[in-house]
Amino acid sequence: MGTINNQTGGGWGLLKGLLLLGSLASWACGEQFHVQRAAQYQELDVRSPRIGHVLAHMDRIAYDADVTPSATAPPASTRTPLLDTFQVAEPVLEPTGQAVTVTLMEHQFANSYGTPFVGDYSPPDFDFDHVVLNFTVEVRGRQFDRWGSVYLGDVNIFATSTAEPTSYGITWTWLKDSTPYLSLWKEPQTLIFQLDNVITDVYTGLLNSTLTATFFKSPVRTGGQAPADLVLPVSANKSPVTASFWTYPEENATASVQFPRNVNRAVFSTSVKGQGNEEFWWSNVPQSAVDAFVPDVGSYPGYSPFREVQVLIDGQLAGVHWPFPDIFTGGVVPQLHRPIVGINAFDLRDHEIDITPWLPLLCDGNYHTIGIKVVGLVDDGKSSASLTNTTGSSWYLVGKVFLWLDDEGSITTGVISRKTNPEPSIAFSQTLKQNATGFNSTLDYSLSVQRDFTITSFLTTQKGNGTATWKQSLSYSNVGGLYANGYGGINTFSTIGEETSKVPGWDYKTTFSYPLYCNTTTSYLPAGNLTLWAQLDQGLKLHVQGNTVYPTGLEAFEGEGSKWVGSVIDTDRNGTANYSRYADNTVTSGAGRTHQIFHLRGLDSDGTYETPGTELYFRDVTAYNNSVIADKEVIAGKVVTGRA
Numbered sequence: 001m002g003t004i005n006n007q008t009g010g011g012w013g014l015l016k017g018l019l020l021l022g023s024l025a026s027w028a029c030g031e032q033f034h035v036q037r038a039a040q041y042q043e044l045d046v047r048s049p050r051i052g053h054v055l056a057h058m059d060r061i062a063y064d065a066d067v068t069p070s071a072t073a074p075p076a077s078t079r080t081p082l083l084d085t086f087q088v089a090e091p092v093l094e095p096t097g098q099a100v101t102v103t104l105m106e107h108q109f110a111n112s113y114g115t116p117f118v119g120d121y122s123p124p125d126f127d128f129d130h131v132v133l134n135f136t137v138e139v140r141g142r143q144f145d146r147w148g149s150v151y152l153g154d155v156n157i158f159a160t161s162t163a164e165p166t167s168y169g170i171t172w173t174w175l176k177d178s179t180p181y182l183s184l185w186k187e188p189q190t191l192i193f194q195l196d197n198v199i200t201d202v203y204t205g206l207l208n209s210t211l212t213a214t215f216f217k218s219p220v221r222t223g224g225q226a227p228a229d230l231v232l233p234v235s236a237n238k239s240p241v242t243a244s245f246w247t248y249p250e251e252n253a254t255a256s257v258q259f260p261r262n263v264n265r266a267v268f269s270t271s272v273k274g275q276g277n278e279e280f281w282w283s284n285v286p287q288s289a290v291d292a293f294v295p296d297v298g299s300y301p302g303y304s305p306f307r308e309v310q311v312l313i314d315g316q317l318a319g320v321h322w323p324f325p326d327i328f329t330g331g332v333v334p335q336l337h338r339p340i341v342g343i344n345a346f347d348l349r350d351h352e353i354d355i356t357p358w359l360p361l362l363c364d365g366n367y368h369t370i371g372i373k374v375v376g377l378v379d380d381g382k383s384s385a386s387l388t389n390t391t392g393s394s395w396y397l398v399g400k401v402f403l404w405l406d407d408e409g410s411i412t413t414g415v416i417s418r419k420t421n422p423e424p425s426i427a428f429s430q431t432l433k434q435n436a437t438g439f440n441s442t443l444d445y446s447l448s449v450q451r452d453f454t455i456t457s458f459l460t461t462q463k464g465n466g467t468a469t470w471k472q473s474l475s476y477s478n479v480g481g482l483y484a485n486g487y488g489g490i491n492t493f494s495t496i497g498e499e500t501s502k503v504p505g506w507d508y509k510t511t512f513s514y515p516l517y518c519n520t521t522t523s524y525l526p527a528g529n530l531t532l533w534a535q536l537d538q539g540l541k542l543h544v545q546g547n548t549v550y551p552t553g554l555e556a557f558e559g560e561g562s563k564w565v566g567s568v569i570d571t572d573r574n575g576t577a578n579y580s581r582y583a584d585n586t587v588t589s590g591a592g593r594t595h596q597i598f599h600l601r602g603l604d605s606d607g608t609y610e611t612p613g614t615e616l617y618f619r620d621v622t623a624y625n626n627s628v629i630a631d632k633e634v635i636a637g638k639v640v641t642g643r644a
Helices: 054-067 179-185 356-362 555-560
Strands: 021-029 032-039 099-109 117-121 130-139 147-152 155-161 170-177 189-195 207-216 230-234 246-248 254-258 263-274 308-313 316-321 351-354 367-375 377-379 385-387 395-405 413-420 425-434 440-461 464-483 488-503 506-524 530-546 566-581 588-603 613-624 627-635 638-640
Touching: 099 117, 099 189, 130 155, 130 179, 147 179, 147 395, 155 179, 155 230, 155 263, 155 395, 179 230, 189 207, 230 254, 246 367, 263 308, 263 316, 263 356, 263 367, 308 356, 316 351, 316 440, 316 464, 351 488, 351 506, 356 413, 356 440, 356 464, 367 395, 377 425, 385 425, 530 588
Parallel strands: none
Antiparallel strands: 021 032, 099 207, 117 189, 130 170, 130 207, 147 155, 147 189, 230 395, 246 395, 254 367, 263 351, 263 395, 308 316, 308 367, 377 385, 413 440, 425 440, 440 464, 464 488, 488 506, 506 530, 530 566, 566 588, 588 613, 613 627, 627 638
């Protein structure tokens, strides 16, 4: 087995009334979420308008409370060790022999909105075929979670978010296999790291950041194949001034690209992030209900809790991406994310859409447009919903195309023979209930969406003749609502999908499941005392088989002697948090508890998505009030102790 390294880090309006929560029990059974809840509360008759998303306000309240000491609390020592935060994830392949490490950036992000780090990169004088990035940050002081992205020229290679600091500071390290972008690393580039931060007399946390790249040779193939010969940006082309993402729907996320004529395989990859009213898109309300609680809490973000990312080639739908509900380290309640951050928080996963069936069009030598669009739903407030052409503000969108080439002079031809793209099947229902005063008190809705998409073409390449097919089958459900006059929210969310690509000489299949359950409430007692409570349960099950663009997790274990046909990542993360504070800030109390179990398994030739086979990596870790209290880690059958 090669050397491996696990991913560990070295004004809410005043609500007067009483909220009493009853019982709650939830979690997953197989791929289905089963939720039982009882919520009882006294009707609230004091109107206190709020602007913005309840979850956004909730995490800000909790964070302000967490970093603002009570009148009786002793000051934090400047010698207090930084809190080591980490994301539970599969190991990354690292060198076993000669390697060269280059510092790409040492930078302090202060008032950095619109002012990214920009540097020049030159390839090392060293023969390499693998690249692993190391991103390390230290921050002391008060600061919110921030979003960052790294570009080589106009190609996005890494999207991340920062951990939200404690009053005494935090640190973390993330390793990322950047081998899929090998063709870019072989040439001089402009490196751009955008990490928007704000420094004021209140928000004092400077993001002291280091980015290095380690270059080495290895017989292990990332994703089970050689990296792409060429990576084309589908971006806003803002290099070298700033990062090349679009802000949608404010900007039209469409680029004009020209393919080489000798392409034998093409995979489009999207990187998307919801921001503002779209950060918690999975908890947004049906569009007909956005103003249902205006007398109490103001307007809610809408367009439903469903989002679809559409990829368009010359205006025609080429595939879709139903995004993972990323929750960043300030999300819902910050105490849910210390020191164990959320799934994907340090490394937002890109999504693959094979556009090889479009090569008969794209290899004609002309320029073509590739666009990215995010859509939600509009509804009639009762039993009907349909796709809309936009969403709230905003989404950060960027894409790229990975191309594998035949010999120079070869020309790919063919014909697109069949495209099956029926409108998605949507089932929707909604109920609003009023209290004795006539104001809306409870919103309940149920939403499910199903979509199938297939495109097939006949190709002639240097490799020969054959059929290329991209197929998607997706299913989504969300049973949710608001209670306590809009001050409490609940969502039971699930996305399940299967996607396959069959191309001459290439095969790819992925199956995935994204379950999520979230229940939150915030209340003030008549005296002004604050109470926050949240439960957040989330999972990811991801099976990848065949020729994938990105690492599967198997790379670090290829030396074990077994050859797997694919990988299965299966992780569940459960957390609860509460916080109480007297109105005069003299007494505060709170607690946060998070538990995560993570499995990486190698898929045997006779294995299945449900029973994959060999367990390669396992971790079971529990944290309480910023400290790891239990941790078991097993790597290739060997127990690793003392990890935190």
